[in-house]
Amino acid sequence: MSGSKIWTVAVVGCGIGRAHIAEGYARHPDKFRVLALCDINEERLVGIGNEFSIPRRTGSFDDVLGMEDVDIVDICTPPALHVAQTLAGLAAGKQIVCEKPLAGSLAEVDRVIAAERQAPGRVMPIFQYRFGDGLQKARRIIDTGIAGKPYVASVETAWKRTPEYYETRWRGRLASELGGVLLTQAIHSHDLLTYVMGPVASVFARTATRVNAVEVEDCAAASLVMKSGALASLSATLGSHKEISRLRFCFEHVTFESSQAPYAPGDDPWEIIPSSPQAAERIADALTGYRRVPPRFEGLTDAYHCALTKGGALPVTIDDARRSLELVTALYHSAATGAAVALPIGLEHSNYRGWCSDTC
Numbered sequence: 001m002s003g004s005k006i007w008t009v010a011v012v013g014c015g016i017g018r019a020h021i022a023e024g025y026a027r028h029p030d031k032f033r034v035l036a037l038c039d040i041n042e043e044r045l046v047g048i049g050n051e052f053s054i055p056r057r058t059g060s061f062d063d064v065l066g067m068e069d070v071d072i073v074d075i076c077t078p079p080a081l082h083v084a085q086t087l088a089g090l091a092a093g094k095q096i097v098c099e100k101p102l103a104g105s106l107a108e109v110d111r112v113i114a115a116e117r118q119a120p121g122r123v124m125p126i127f128q129y130r131f132g133d134g135l136q137k138a139r140r141i142i143d144t145g146i147a148g149k150p151y152v153a154s155v156e157t158a159w160k161r162t163p164e165y166y167e168t169r170w171r172g173r174l175a176s177e178l179g180g181v182l183l184t185q186a187i188h189s190h191d192l193l194t195y196v197m198g199p200v201a202s203v204f205a206r207t208a209t210r211v212n213a214v215e216v217e218d219c220a221a222a223s224l225v226m227k228s229g230a231l232a233s234l235s236a237t238l239g240s241h242k243e244i245s246r247l248r249f250c251f252e253h254v255t256f257e258s259s260q261a262p263y264a265p266g267d268d269p270w271e272i273i274p275s276s277p278q279a280a281e282r283i284a285d286a287l288t289g290y291r292r293v294p295p296r297f298e299g300l301t302d303a304y305h306c307a308l309t310k311g312g313a314l315p316v317t318i319d320d321a322r323r324s325l326e327l328v329t330a331l332y333h334s335a336a337t338g339a340a341v342a343l344p345i346g347l348e349h350s351n352y353r354g355w356c357s358d359t360c
């Protein structure tokens with residue numbers, strides 16, 4: 001037992017919300033207690049409420065906001081609800097966890113940033129794939145400065161979604177999903193790209209809807225120039241008959257290659273390939289004393305508790321969510337215009353208030 005505060009949680013939305021509980025809060029009973037569950041789907045509410053013995057269940061988000069003994073509101077509802085629920089949660093004095101995408105535009109993210117500044121609580125968006133030993137070891141090697149100059153990265157999100165997936169009404173529609181594979185699925189891998197290689201300077205992208213009969217794109221390919229001068233290529237599809245996520249980062253003194261685990265790309269086994277025996281020695285030194293980082297929500301909630309309790313930086317910040325949405329904005333604009341798009345996307349950009357003019 002850690003002996004520190006046990007934070008109370010209300011999980012809102014019982015789809016991925018179940019994984020937040022099963023892989024996250026329930027694995028840390030000395031750190032979190034799920035006090036309430038909220039969903040407008042009664043069957044899910046009762047099923048998951050019983051599965052995890054959650055004492056309070058409600059179909060009303062306002063009920064959750066009125067629960068004074070709830071510290072954290074964890075928002076796992078469909079994308080178009082995220083901003084309004086996050087703002088209402090902050091106004092009610094809660095700590096907020098919010099699933100991706102945090103918002104549907106950079107302007108909306110900036111509203112959340114402004115609201116957080118005035119509120120007692122903080123907002124932690126979700127990027128659980130950052131957690132796991134493969135990626136965390138790579139970050140440690142890069143942070144110690146021994147990787148050297150970044151050369152090139154390739155990032156693949158090759159998943160499969162069938163018509164049954166789109167039977168859930170909010171999916172596949174621009175008004176409710178807000179985007180397609182670039183926003184909903186590949187946003188994770190693209191967050192990992194910038195987490196490892198730093199900011200993006202320019203993108204050129206193409207998108208297509210080829211796999212399912214939906215309004216949003218389900219295939220994409222892009223070529224990027226990073227601010228460091230390194231190059232990157234991204235590809236994403238929902239029509240891969242073997243599901244993989246694959247990341248390859250080539251630096252001067254080391255190449256990193258992820259496993260192909262589609263839904264845990266941050267976890268081991270990663271290949272760490274040094275350029276020479278001397279580089280291998282420096283890498284071994286850098287990893288001396290490395291402590292295991294559990295994958296996905298287990299690692300994320302552990303780090304979240306530490307930040308809440310000690311007051312340090314959150315493991316995922318609104319700025320991280322903003323960076324991912326800025327990249328999405330640039331990718332959609334490039335695909336729509338057939339031109340390269342430079343970042344940052346400023347307040348004056350036609351798509352600062354949303355990419356709908358490109359995708360609708």
Ligand SMILES: NC(=O)c1ccc[n+]([C@@H]2O[C@H](COP(=O)([O-])OP(=O)(O)OC[C@H]3O[C@@H](n4cnc5c(N)ncnc54)[C@H](O)[C@@H]3O)[C@@H](O)[C@H]2O)c1
Nearest residue numbers: 013014015016038039040041076077078079099100101168
């Ligand atoms: N981090 C990840 O790996 C990951 C994985 C899947 C989904 N997601 C994200 O999580 C969000 C939810 O996706 P999902 O796949 O769980 O969807 P889902 O449709 O399976 O679940 C959403 C739940 O929210 C409930 N809901 C809808 N409106 C509500 C309201 N006003 N109040 C309370 N409950 C309400 C629905 O009844 C449903 O049970 C999306 O933004 C999605 O992109 C993230």
